[in-house]
Amino acid sequence: MQALYGQLLVGLINGSFYALLSLGLAVIFGMLEIINFAHGALYMIGAFTAYFLLQYGGLNYWWALLLAPLIVGAFGMLLERTLLRRLKGLDPLYGLLLTFGLALVIQGVFQNYFGSAGMPYAIPDQLRGGVNLGFMYLPIYRGWVVIVSLVVCIATWYLIERTRLGAYLRAATENPTLVRAFGINVPLTITLTYGLGVGLAALAGVLSAPINQVGPLMGADLIIVVFAVVVIGGMGSIMGSVITGFALGVIEGLTKYFYPEASNTVVFVLMVLVLLVKPTGLTGRAN
């Protein structure tokens, strides 16, 4: 049983990252209609930013948690203003190609300077150790990751579905021309939305740094699974992507316990099944 709970926890943690990343992808897709293939690379930059802040700035984990999403989010907004914006009105394929190319360039640059091996990032003192829950041992940092991810996902959902700013976003997703004719600066809204999605990826990167090492390819490995999550959940649904992210993490963990050989493929098998039955994803709307 210990092993089962252990795998469930690993599943929840992976699910936390899937949820944060697929949430960002859903937010970006809703507003920009771009499938952001650079998402994994931006997640990786988030982890590296935490690493740089510590190594060269002497700023610890807590600062990184705050600053990395802002710094990488700002970099994302720069990308949107200078590159992505030019794709407006073109076939979505161009967005896919551009962001995929960006991911390759970013990863290549980091590999050039840091090689492919990962660098360690220490767990902050306050989150070291663990607690015995009776039925299992819970490392505090892992519990922390799950909680932060849940809180951030729910906060993002609330922002988009329940606030006035979120109403602007939803309306601009439907009819940007009319929303702009009401006096809302839609191009700025688009830039900020991309920044938000990228910031979420960077936050996931910082959270991941003490668990997985900080390395140039950390995002490339993860993003493939995240895209499967997004396909299963349905592109563009906020709550759908969060729930699917956590659920698939757990399913993956359970598979590791019951049938380890399938643990790397179970997500993709599910993706195929969902696509066969409901091509728009579990929560997606036909469009």
Add this chain to the structure above:
Amino acid sequence: MLEATAPLLDVKGLHAWYGESHILHGMDFHVRPGEVVTLLGRNGAGKSTTLKSIMGIIGKRRGSVMFEGHETIQLPSDRIARLGVAFCPEERGIFASLDVKENLLLPPAIRPGGMPVERIFDLFPNLKERLTSQGTKLSGGEQQMLAIARILRTGARFLMLDEPTEGLAPVIIQQIGRTISRLKAEGFTILLVEQNFRFAADLADRFYVVEHGQVIDTFASGELEANMQKLHHYLGV
């Protein structure tokens, strides 16, 4: 006396294009403060395109559109809206992903003096009862009311209404007519595009007849009877 006041909206030599097709060929007209002015014309004459060009949501436009003394022909639509131009599109543009309340509160206030929400519910009691419904679940008439209601809140005093009676039942059309009269009495300036000539005849101070993207004739409401023959000819009715 009206002739003495400077126009609120002054359109001169307005050309507009949808992609390659040239729709407006030099529109010239003006609207004075407090007036209700109606653009009449057959389908495809360029009436809706004129409103969209004033709002700045058409691909390419040239000429001059002065609003309260500001040249707006180069401005993006969000800046034009913030000068005090409010637009109610022909397709109504109610958002499916927003409930009625969110739809109503969506357009930001652009200057003080907008109509309080309570007064809006006075004008459109139906909306108050359906605040939590999805915007597009409303009936056509309710959607039209919502589309007008939401631009009254913002403080804009110049309203452009594109065919507000299209596809609606006579009793709803009457309600919308009464609403427009009340808005006029409160000093709103209204530029109306309307196919329903009898509806427009009761409301408007002046009419412009549009054909092939140009103004070909104009009447004041008092001159209507005398020009009925010509109008029938223009509108093909």
